[in-house]
Amino acid sequence: MSQGTLVKRQVGHRARLALSPAGVRSADDQAHAARTLWNLLHAWWRMMPKEKRTLGHADAAIRQARQDIDFLAVLPAQAAQAVLKTYFRAWQNCWEGHADAPNFKSRLRTVMSVDVPQGRDLNITRVHRRWGMVNLPKVGRVRFRWTKDLPVGKHASTENRITGARLIKDTLGWHIAFRVQTLQAEPAPHRGPDVGINVGVTVPLALSDGETYEHGAWLTGKEKARLLHWEQRAAQRKQHRRPGERTSRRLHRTYDRIAGLRAKAKRRALDWQHRTTTAIARTYNTVVVEALTIPNMVKSARGTLEAPGKNVAQKSGLNRSISREAWGRTVTLLTYKTARYGGSLVKVPAPGTSRRCSACGRTTPGSRESQAVFVCKNTGCGWSGNADHNAARNVLHLYRMGLALVPAAGRAVVRRAKRVKPATAR
Incomplete structure (x- = not known):
């Protein structure tokens, strides 16, 4: 067109x-x-x-x-x-x-x-x-x-x-x-640079150029205390209900108060996502993200009776944190907003982006020292930096190599294509 x-x-x-x-x-x-x-x-x-x-x-x-x-x-x-x-x-x-x-x-x-x-x-x-x-x-x-x-x-x-x-x-x-x-x-073709994005829990969005987008708690301290109070009140009132007995109006009102506070938190999260994705779509030409299979990432670690899982409570907390960040909704918003401003969104394979060094391109065991720090253990490299930015740079590098995921017959396949490095790339 x-x-x-x-x-x-x-x-x-x-x-x-x-x-x-x-x-x-x-x-x-x-x-x-x-x-x-x-x-x-x-x-x-x-x-x-x-x-x-x-x-x-x-x-x-x-x-x-x-x-x-x-x-x-x-x-x-x-x-x-x-x-x-x-x-x-x-x-x-x-x-x-x-x-x-x-x-x-x-x-x-x-x-x-x-x-x-x-x-x-x-x-x-x-x-x-x-x-x-x-x-x-x-x-x-x-x-x-x-x-x-x-x-x-x-x-x-x-x-x-x-x-x-x-x-x-x-x-x-x-x-x-x-x-x-x-x-x-x-819209005319976007003149901005390309950027890779790494999504996380501690740092919601980390960009390959060193920019980060973070947010605080969606509820204030008083609202959190109020939510905890109504959740405890609902649990107490539910204990007094006999099996098969109809839920009382008082318990329904308690559920409505809990739902109202949670809806308020969700509305604030959605507002932050809209503002953040609009700023990214206006600034960058091509936005590169990982092709994450989120339903598999939030599966329970409970296991079975024959093979019970380990660290079930910790995995449950991680699953809740991932669900609260709504990574899939962020990608959906970026998809149509980048197209609105003349850009595009590209997905690349996700495996290895957080463990590979963005400077030498090698994956060395022990390089990910902590959640926030990446220190390459490869002899002769020794690059160190923020782990989230390192992953975002790897995501962008996969796109510049010509790797992209395109849907084909209901599944994602890797496409290799020659691509000229843009003049605005760092």
């Missing part, structure tokens, strides 16, 4: 809603109706013969169900049609091998959501520097946090507009996710 070509992009923007108690009940009812409609549609699909599993027969079944079941009427008709289209799309993804077959949605494990397919029904206006107003079907006019400029009013056009939205409920309450269609110019 030539430089300057205009392309359509679909982006999303999520904002917090300020619903009244009546609005919360209305949104909850719509979400439960959408989940029930999905389950009824799935039951209908399993009951009908293959020749009648068509979009027309399913649409007629949904219309009849909305007439027979009263509480399904709280769901807007367009939202019901969105459930139907999403269900059929789920089967298409299954047939194409992209996902598993759709199943029933549980009340406790399903994210509560409602679709607003038509963007023109939203009627978005900005009323304040920090607040906007949106029209939600069968809920009314609702305020939402204005944290990003949206193509509304005189700024909207055929190419730049809001095509729809989805209401999503999480631990912190109801949010709205706008689907925004924009017409943007293809």
